[in-house]
Amino acid sequence: MPIDDTQAGSRPETPETACEVAAPGSPAGVKEAEDRRPQEHDLADAAAKGGVGEVAGAQAAVVRDAEAHTSGADAPPDGPAQLATHHANGLVDQTSYMPVKQILVVMLSMQLAVLLSFLEQTIVSTALPTISAAFDDGRSSAFVPAMYLLTSTALQPVWGRLSDIFGRKYTLLACMSIFIIGSLGCAVAQTMLQLIVLRGLQGAGGGGLLTLVLIIVSDIISLKDRGKWQGVTEATILVGNAIGPLVGGAIAQHTTWRWVFWLNLPGGGLAILVMAFFLPLKAVKGDVKQKLRQIDYGGALLTCFATVLVILPLNWGGTSFDWVSGPVLGCLLSGVVLFGVFILYEWKVAKIPVVPPFIFKNVTVSAIFFTTFINGACILTQVYYLPQYLQVARGYSPTKSGALIIPQLATTTIFVFFSGQLVSRVGEYKPSICVGYAIWAVGLGLLSTLDEKSSIGKIIGFQLVNGAGQGQTLQTSLVAAQAAVARSEISVVTSVRNFMRSLGGTVFLVIAAAILNNTLRSQLTSHGFDSSTISTVIDDPASIWTSTSAFSAAEKTQIILGYVQGFHTLFHVLCGVVGLDFIVAVLFIKRHSLSRGDEEALKQRGKEWVSHRKEKKRAKHGGDAVDQAEKGEKATQE
Structure with missing residues (x-):
C-alpha cells in the first residue's frame, strides 16, 4: 500500500482516495462544475475590481469552502482546495x-x-x-x-x-x-x-x-x-x-x-x-499587463544573485584569488545570506513565489532534491574526469578518451529506457531508484580501483556496471517528485529539481578539482618536485605526454602515480556520496500511486482537442479555397 508523506502537497494514502476527479459530462462532473462556478465568479469579480485585498479575500473564501469538502490527509492533490488556490493566483492548468x-x-x-x-x-x-x-x-x-x-x-x-x-x-x-x-x-x-x-x-x-x-x-x-x-x-x-x-x-x-x-x-x-x-x-x-504583475520579480532577482554569489567565488578560488581571500569569502557569505533572504521573501512576501516554500514540507520532494543534487555532482564529475584519467594515466588522445566513455553512455541510456518502461508497467518507482543507487555506488567503487596499468576490458566493464546503476536513478527520481505533488505544483517541483542537479554539478566540479589537485600536489611535494613544476602539472596534467622534453621518465612516472592517487581519492568520495543517496532514498522517498482518477478523462479530452484543431485547420483551408474560387470566378466574369 502506498505510504503518504502526511505533508502539504503530498499524495493521498491509498489509490482509492487518490484524486478521483469526475469525468466531464458525468453527473458527478456536472455537479462539481456547478459547485465551482460561483467560486470562480467571485474570484473574477474580485480581480476585475483590481484590489489585491479583494482577490485575497475571495481566494481565502474559496479555499475555506473547498477545504470544507476535502480536508486532512485524504485531500486529493488535485482537489478543490488546490485548484482554488491555483485559479485564485491567476494561473491556468495547462x-x-x-x-x-x-x-x-x-x-x-x-x-x-x-x-x-x-x-x-x-x-x-x-x-x-x-x-x-x-x-x-x-x-x-x-x-x-x-x-x-x-x-x-x-x-x-x-x-x-x-x-x-x-x-x-x-x-x-x-x-x-x-x-x-x-x-x-x-x-x-x-x-x-x-x-x-x-x-x-x-x-x-x-x-x-x-x-x-x-x-x-x-x-x-x-x-x-x-x-x-x-x-x-x-x-x-x-x-x-x-x-x-x-x-x-x-x-x-x-x-x-x-x-x-x-x-x-x-x-x-x-x-x-x-x-x-x-x-x-x-x-x-x-492581459499582458496582468501577467507582468504576476511575476515574482523580487524572488527572481534574489535567487539569481544568490546563485551567482555562491558559484562565482567557487570558480575564483585557487585561480584568480586565494581560497581565504576577501573576494572569495565575501561573495560566499553574501550568497548564503541572500539565499536566507530569498526564503523569507518567498515565504512572507511573494504572491506567486518562484519557489513556494511549502513544497519543502513534502518529505519525498525534499529527498529527491537532495539526491538530485548528488546526481548532478557525480554525473558531471565523471564526464570531466574519466576522460582526463585516460589522457593522463594512459596517454590517450582526447578523441580516444572520449570514445572510451561511450560504453557508460550506452549502458546508462539503455537503463534509462528500461527503468522508464518498468515504472510505467508496474506503477512503482522506489525499487528502481534504490537498486540504481546501490549498483551505482558499486560501479564507482570499481572505477576507483583503476590505475595506470588497468586493461581496456576493466575500464569498459566497470563503466558498464556504473552506467547500469546511474541510468535507473535519473528519470525515476523525477517521476517520484511529480507523483508526490498536485498537478498545479509540477512545474515548480520540476524546475527546482533541475536547478538542484545543475547546482550540484557546478559546485562539485570545484570540489572535485580541489580533491584531485591537493592529492596530486601532496604526492609530488613528497617526491621533491618544486612548486613551479607542480603548478605546471596541475594546470595541464596531460602535458606530460605532449611536452616530452619537460620531464624525465622517472618524473613522468611519479606524476602519473600522483594523479592516479588523486583519481582514486576523488572516486572514493563519489562512491560515498552515492551511498548516502541510497540511504536517503530508502528512508525518505515514499511510495505514491501513479494513477490519478481523472487521467482517462484528460486523455480523451486531449484527443478531442487535437481533433478539434485539425477540423479548424481543415475548415480554414476549405474557406480559403472557397474564397479563391469566388475571386477567380469574379475575375473571369470581369
Missing part, C-alpha cells in the same frame, strides 16, 4: 494529454533543443586551449565554461514559473531565441570578455530549455506513462554531455573554434520552426 502521434512530433522537436543546450555545457572543454590561444588570455579562459553553467543554473527556477504565467510554448520559444542570440554573439566575439559575457546570455536561454521540456512532457503525458518519455530526454542529456568534448576537439583540430557556436544557429533555427508550427500546446490567454 494539462493537455495527447495521443502518441502528437507526442512523437512534440518530443522530436524538443529533443533537438535539449541536445544543443547540453552539448554547450561540455563542448568548449576540449576547444578551450585553442580559444585561449586565439585571445592570448589563458587566465580568464576558465570562465568560458563556468559562465554558461552559472547563468543556466541560476535562472532555471525562474523559467518554470514564467511558463505558468505566459504559457509553455512561448516561454520555450523565448529560451531558444535567447540561446541562439547568445550563440551568435559568441561566434563573432572579438575579446575574451565579450565571449564570457555572451556565454552568460547563451546559458540564460540554454538553462530554461531542459526545464521547459520536462514540464511540457508532464503536461502532455499521464503520470504513469511519463517515465518512458522522460527517459528520452534524459538520454538526450547524456548524449549531449558525452559527445560535447568529442565535437569540440574535432572542431578545434580541423577548423576554427568559432564553429563551436556557429553550429547552434542552423540546429536552433530548425528547432524554433518545428516548435512554432508543430507544438500544439494550449495558450494562456489574458
Whole structure:
C-alpha cells in the first residue's frame, strides 16, 4: 500500500482516495462544475475590481469552502482546495494529454533543443586551449565554461514559473531565441570578455530549455506513462554531455573554434520552426499587463544573485584569488545570506513565489532534491574526469578518451529506457531508484580501483556496471517528485529539481578539482618536485605526454602515480556520496500511486482537442479555397 508523506502537497494514502476527479459530462462532473462556478465568479469579480485585498479575500473564501469538502490527509492533490488556490493566483492548468502521434512530433522537436543546450555545457572543454590561444588570455579562459553553467543554473527556477504565467510554448520559444542570440554573439566575439559575457546570455536561454521540456512532457503525458518519455530526454542529456568534448576537439583540430557556436544557429533555427508550427500546446490567454504583475520579480532577482554569489567565488578560488581571500569569502557569505533572504521573501512576501516554500514540507520532494543534487555532482564529475584519467594515466588522445566513455553512455541510456518502461508497467518507482543507487555506488567503487596499468576490458566493464546503476536513478527520481505533488505544483517541483542537479554539478566540479589537485600536489611535494613544476602539472596534467622534453621518465612516472592517487581519492568520495543517496532514498522517498482518477478523462479530452484543431485547420483551408474560387470566378466574369 502506498505510504503518504502526511505533508502539504503530498499524495493521498491509498489509490482509492487518490484524486478521483469526475469525468466531464458525468453527473458527478456536472455537479462539481456547478459547485465551482460561483467560486470562480467571485474570484473574477474580485480581480476585475483590481484590489489585491479583494482577490485575497475571495481566494481565502474559496479555499475555506473547498477545504470544507476535502480536508486532512485524504485531500486529493488535485482537489478543490488546490485548484482554488491555483485559479485564485491567476494561473491556468495547462494539462493537455495527447495521443502518441502528437507526442512523437512534440518530443522530436524538443529533443533537438535539449541536445544543443547540453552539448554547450561540455563542448568548449576540449576547444578551450585553442580559444585561449586565439585571445592570448589563458587566465580568464576558465570562465568560458563556468559562465554558461552559472547563468543556466541560476535562472532555471525562474523559467518554470514564467511558463505558468505566459504559457509553455512561448516561454520555450523565448529560451531558444535567447540561446541562439547568445550563440551568435559568441561566434563573432572579438575579446575574451565579450565571449564570457555572451556565454552568460547563451546559458540564460540554454538553462530554461531542459526545464521547459520536462514540464511540457508532464503536461502532455499521464503520470504513469511519463517515465518512458522522460527517459528520452534524459538520454538526450547524456548524449549531449558525452559527445560535447568529442565535437569540440574535432572542431578545434580541423577548423576554427568559432564553429563551436556557429553550429547552434542552423540546429536552433530548425528547432524554433518545428516548435512554432508543430507544438500544439494550449495558450494562456489574458492581459499582458496582468501577467507582468504576476511575476515574482523580487524572488527572481534574489535567487539569481544568490546563485551567482555562491558559484562565482567557487570558480575564483585557487585561480584568480586565494581560497581565504576577501573576494572569495565575501561573495560566499553574501550568497548564503541572500539565499536566507530569498526564503523569507518567498515565504512572507511573494504572491506567486518562484519557489513556494511549502513544497519543502513534502518529505519525498525534499529527498529527491537532495539526491538530485548528488546526481548532478557525480554525473558531471565523471564526464570531466574519466576522460582526463585516460589522457593522463594512459596517454590517450582526447578523441580516444572520449570514445572510451561511450560504453557508460550506452549502458546508462539503455537503463534509462528500461527503468522508464518498468515504472510505467508496474506503477512503482522506489525499487528502481534504490537498486540504481546501490549498483551505482558499486560501479564507482570499481572505477576507483583503476590505475595506470588497468586493461581496456576493466575500464569498459566497470563503466558498464556504473552506467547500469546511474541510468535507473535519473528519470525515476523525477517521476517520484511529480507523483508526490498536485498537478498545479509540477512545474515548480520540476524546475527546482533541475536547478538542484545543475547546482550540484557546478559546485562539485570545484570540489572535485580541489580533491584531485591537493592529492596530486601532496604526492609530488613528497617526491621533491618544486612548486613551479607542480603548478605546471596541475594546470595541464596531460602535458606530460605532449611536452616530452619537460620531464624525465622517472618524473613522468611519479606524476602519473600522483594523479592516479588523486583519481582514486576523488572516486572514493563519489562512491560515498552515492551511498548516502541510497540511504536517503530508502528512508525518505515514499511510495505514491501513479494513477490519478481523472487521467482517462484528460486523455480523451486531449484527443478531442487535437481533433478539434485539425477540423479548424481543415475548415480554414476549405474557406480559403472557397474564397479563391469566388475571386477567380469574379475575375473571369470581369
